């Protein structure tokens with residue numbers, strides 16, 4: 001196999017986004033545009049090196065690249081796409097092999113497409129291969145001008161195209177394979193004598209072709225893949241396409257999505273077989289859901305691990321671990337760093353934060369459980385509150401196995417409740433209780449004669 005290298009052009013300012021955030025860091029389907037592109041390339045082929053051309057606001061982009069072990073070069077002035085690619089020359093000088101070039105703002109390209117492009121490029125011994133697309137409305141794109149042999153003679157940009165050229169429906173996706181041996185010399189010949197005074201990468205095709213090198217294009221079958229994100233409207237379109245793809249992928253793998261139009265599932269989410277996802281459900285980030293779960297309606301789950309046979313309805317789960325057979329909702333909020341062990345139930349306006357709730361325990365009505373460890377088979381009565389915060393510091397509540405907490409109990413932390421304790425309703429517990437006791441902490445009721 002040839003040596004393969006990759007460059008992603010991402011120094012564009014993204015003016016049309018009207019954003020303080022670099023364009024390539026805007027997210028679709030829960031992931032940065034640049035991450036979609038990097039992952040696409042990584043999945044398509046093994047590269048010896050991947051270099052991203054970064055521009056203004058680059059610090060944040062460089063930070064993002066660390067996740068992928070990708071290198072970067074800085075383009076100080078934005079003089080055009082050819083100039084951008086030239087910035088990577090120093091890092092690739094003297095190397096032989098093939099170079100894949102993509103733009104950082106095309107999150108919809110499938111890895112199979114890049115794989116095929118590369119395969120075609122190598123098989124046909126091309127010196128440059130453009131990924132093209134046949135579109136109904138080619139407006140705004142560079143047009144692929146083929147010569148008599150069928151080779152690509154040149155690419156003309158919208159602004160430079162003649163009326164006849166404007167009619168060409170085969171357009172440039174901005175994705176290419178180049179033979180490194182011949183690229184740099186041709187690239188150095190590109191000038192900026194055009195209406196935009198930019199160094200167009202597309203001109204390298206004409207230069208190579210005139211020098212007798214083989215320049216070709218392979219057309220995409222699915223034109224939606226090449227949509228670039230330049231403004232928030234296109235961001236929403238890309239998001240919608242990726243969401244639809246994700247839903248379809250899940251359905252194909254045996255997940256029921258009752259209403260795909262109102263189901264928002266990020267690209268990296270994993271959902272097991274025979275799960276049912278009900279309407280108005282958002283599943284985000286690195287969430288993994290096991291088999292046979294029923295999720296929704298009106299539920300949001302972020303960065304959480306959900307095991308099998310879990311039922312979650314009308315609820316919000318963040319960065320937590322939910323084990324097999326747990327029932328959550330309606331109207332529960334599970335906040336970060338919580339662990340709900342097997343068969344736990346939490347519902348009806350209850351909140352759990354940074355707590356471990358062990359096997360079979362129930363927090364079913366109007367409770368707040370924070371910074372707590374709750375043992376097995378504990379019943380938390382309606383309206384129970386762990387008073388974990390004194391205004392400055394947070395303290396822990398420990399409730400051991402088989403405790404029965406009556407309704408409307410306040411547990412003033414730090415406090416430890418022994419096994420099998422019964423706490424009477426309405427108690428405010430401030431002291432530890434040893435196992436097997438009954439504790440009551442409230443004023444005794446008195447009854448007086450009522451004055452007329």
Ligand code: UD1
Pocket residue numbers: 009010011012013053075077078079080081082083084102103104105140141142143155157171172173174199200201202228
């Ligand atoms: C480019 C192509 C066009 C193609 C279209 C597909 C050129 C001249 N034209 O047009 O044929 O149909 O993409 O979407 O390449 N960039 C830099 N530094 C620069 C300039 C650009 O890094 O100085 C990067 C941008 O971040 C972007 C890419 O290069 O990722 C393409 O540049 P852009 O200005 O978006 O080109 P288009 O007009 O879209």
Ligand code: CA
Pocket residue numbers: 105228230
């Ligand atoms: Ca573009």
